[in-house]
Amino acid sequence: MAAASSFVWRRLNLEDIAERIDYGFTESASTDAVGPKFLRITDIQNGDVDWNTVPYCRATRDDIDIYKLTPGDIVFARTGATTGKSFLIQECPEDAIFASYLIRVRPKNSIDPRFLAHFFNTPDYWAQIRQQSVGSGQPGVNSSRLRSLSVPVPPFEEQQRIATILDRADTIRRKQREADALAGALSTSKFRDSFGHPDHGWQEQLMGDVAQVQGGIALSGRRDLLTRKVPYLRVANVFRDRLELSDIKEVGVTDEEFEKTSLRVGDVLLVEGHGNREEIGRSAIWDESIAGCVHQNHLIRVRPCLDRLHPVYLNAFVNSDDGRQQLFRFGKTTSGLNTINLSNVRSMQILLPPVDLQRRYAEFVGAQRTLTMRLHTAIRESDELFNTLVQRAFRSEL
Numbered sequence: 001m002a003a004a005s006s007f008v009w010r011r012l013n014l015e016d017i018a019e020r021i022d023y024g025f026t027e028s029a030s031t032d033a034v035g036p037k038f039l040r041i042t043d044i045q046n047g048d049v050d051w052n053t054v055p056y057c058r059a060t061r062d063d064i065d066i067y068k069l070t071p072g073d074i075v076f077a078r079t080g081a082t083t084g085k086s087f088l089i090q091e092c093p094e095d096a097i098f099a100s101y102l103i104r105v106r107p108k109n110s111i112d113p114r115f116l117a118h119f120f121n122t123p124d125y126w127a128q129i130r131q132q133s134v135g136s137g138q139p140g141v142n143s144s145r146l147r148s149l150s151v152p153v154p155p156f157e158e159q160q161r162i163a164t165i166l167d168r169a170d171t172i173r174r175k176q177r178e179a180d181a182l183a184g185a186l187s188t189s190k191f192r193d194s195f196g197h198p199d200h201g202w203q204e205q206l207m208g209d210v211a212q213v214q215g216g217i218a219l220s221g222r223r224d225l226l227t228r229k230v231p232y233l234r235v236a237n238v239f240r241d242r243l244e245l246s247d248i249k250e251v252g253v254t255d256e257e258f259e260k261t262s263l264r265v266g267d268v269l270l271v272e273g274h275g276n277r278e279e280i281g282r283s284a285i286w287d288e289s290i291a292g293c294v295h296q297n298h299l300i301r302v303r304p305c306l307d308r309l310h311p312v313y314l315n316a317f318v319n320s321d322d323g324r325q326q327l328f329r330f331g332k333t334t335s336g337l338n339t340i341n342l343s344n345v346r347s348m349q350i351l352l353p354p355v356d357l358q359r360r361y362a363e364f365v366g367a368q369r370t371l372t373m374r375l376h377t378a379i380r381e382s383d384e385l386f387n388t389l390v391q392r393a394f395r396s397e398l
Contacts, residue, residue, distance in 0.1 A: 007154045007155050008155070009153065010153050011151065011152055011153070012151055012153050013148055013150060014147055014148070015147035017107060017108055017116070017151060018106060018147075020105070020106040021103065021143050021147055022067075022103065022104045023078075023103060023143060024067060024075075024097070024098040024099045024100045024101065024102045024103070025059065025067040025100060027057040028057065028058075029055035029057055030057060031055055031056070032056065034056050034057070034058050035059045036059055036096055037051060037054045037093045037095070037096040038096075038098075039069065039096060039097070039098045039102065040054075040098075040099040041080065041102060044075075044082075044085070051092065051093055051096070054096070057097070063097070064095050067098055067104075068096070069096045069098055070089065070092075070106075071089055071091055071092070072088075072089065072106070072113040073088075073089040073104050073106050074086050074087065074088050074106075074113060074117055075089065075098055075104050075105075076104075076105065076141070076146065077101065077102060078143075078146075079140040080101070080140075084126065084141060103141075103143055103146060105146070111159065112160050112163050114163035114164075114166075114167060115162055115163040116151070118163060118166045118390060119151055119152070119394060121390060122390055122394050123391065124152070124394060125149070128149055128150065132149075152396075161398075162393045165389065165393070165398060166386070166390060169382075169385065169386045169389050172382055173379065173383060173386055176378055176379045176382055179375055180375045180376065180379060183375060186368050187241075187316065187365050190368075191316045191320060191361065192320075195351060195353055195357075200353070203352050204349045204350065204351050204352065205350055205352050206347060206350075207302065207345055207347070207348040207350050208345075210304065210308050210309045210350065210352065211302045211314065212303040213302050213303075213345050213346045214301045214303065215261075215297050216232075216294065216295040216299050216301065217253060217257055217296055217297055218297045219296065223251055223252035223253070225252065226252030226254065227252070228254070228258065229252055229253075230250060230251065230258060230293065230294055231248045231249070231250055231290050231292065232249060232250065232251045232293065232295060232296055233248075233263070233269065233293060233294075233299055234249070234296045234299065235271050235272075235273075235274065235299065238269050238270075238271055238282065238283070238284050239282060239284060240279075240284070241315065241319055243286070243289070245290065253294060258292075261295055262293070262294050263286045263294065263301065264288070265286065266285065266286070266304070266306070266311035267286040267302070267311070268283050268284070268301070268302040268303075268311055268314050268315045268318065269283060270283045270299065270300040270318060270340075271298070271299060272297070272298045272299060272300050272339060273337050273338065273339035273340075274338055275337060276338070277333075280327055280331050280338045280339065281324060281340055283315050283318040283319055284315065285311050285312065285315045300340075300342060302314065302318075308355065309352065309358070310359055310361075310362050312358070312361065312365050312366075313358035313361055313362065316361070316365070322351075323348065327340055330344035330347070
């Protein structure tokens with residue numbers, strides 16, 4: 001690591017280093033190609049923009065000339081939950097313009113846009129945004145407040161050096177995330193390749209014939225009076241193909257209820273009801289991370305007959321297109337809540353490949369998850385390194 005820089009840094013207001021600071025264009029978005037691409041806050045996801053999905057809007061030539069985006073522009077969310085989030089335009093379609101809930105900052109030629117964009121991710125910047133945010137319930141930042149932001153500015157050559165170092169570190173993070181996304185899709189792809197062909201000749205069975213389907217514990221005030229308290233899973237703990245166990249609650253149960261609803265390794269848990277139709281029936285495998293755990297009645301437990309059905313295959317089937325479509329057809333909607341029941345799950349038609357083939361698929365999934373865990377560790381370490389580099393860079397310590 002280089003010694004602390006000997007360059008002189010100045011603190012300048014954003015308006016002193018920006019050629020322009022402008023609000024965006026007010027117009028309705030359209031999926032039809034009625035005019036230029038129309039960048040909105042919602043089009044900026046995970047630090048990137050997929051221009052293929054960005055809508056269009058009607059705009060005159062004069063409008064385009066005023067609101068046109070060019071590489072080097074930085075746009076800010078000025079309201080809502082993402083207030084202060086920024087995005088550096090590195091490339092964009094010709095004549096693309098930006099919407100009214102964004103603010104565009106176009107740096108002067110004496111400022112490297114990459115350097116400035118990295119500053120907008122520092123604790124220094126976010127402390128100023130929090131202090132300057134206005135409004136209640138929906139925080140916001142206006143252009144006049146943005147103009148007064150204090151920015152540490154070294155000479156241009158030093159800006160370039162710092163931006164290049166941080167860009168390289170950020171590229172490593174992005175490539176790791178791309179690898180993680182690809183690894184996450186491997187299991188689904190492998191499932192389709194192994195079990196998705198119509199000419200396999202395998203039998204279909206009712207879920208209820210090859211697995212035990214069990215409801216969970218209904219919560220009530222009387223449970224506070226029971227002396228036996230055990231951890232229990234609820235909908236908030238079960239996501240599609242993963243468990244979230246950071247927030248586990250306890251419930252009072254009788255010995256009989258515990259025997260009936262306690263979880264074992266390999267049990268598959270399905271979400272019984274959800275406000276989002278796409279989430280009903282989402283499932284994950286219980287790994288016995290927590291001993292003596294039961295499940296609430298809004299989760300349905302499926303315990304496979306292991307001589308015919310492997311838990312990993314079962315879970316993948318429930319989360320597959322076929323499994324989800326069956327559950328969608330079963331689902332009922334009451335007061336905005338989409339639900340399935342025990343009978344629906346027992347009535348699912350599940351394809352039964354040979355158990356050896358299911359087991360080989362499970363081994364593949366296990367190896368893929370080991371890879372994913374390593375990638376997550378690498379991503380976490382890269383994030384920590386990148387954040388350290390950013391903080392050191394803007395303390396003139398790179």
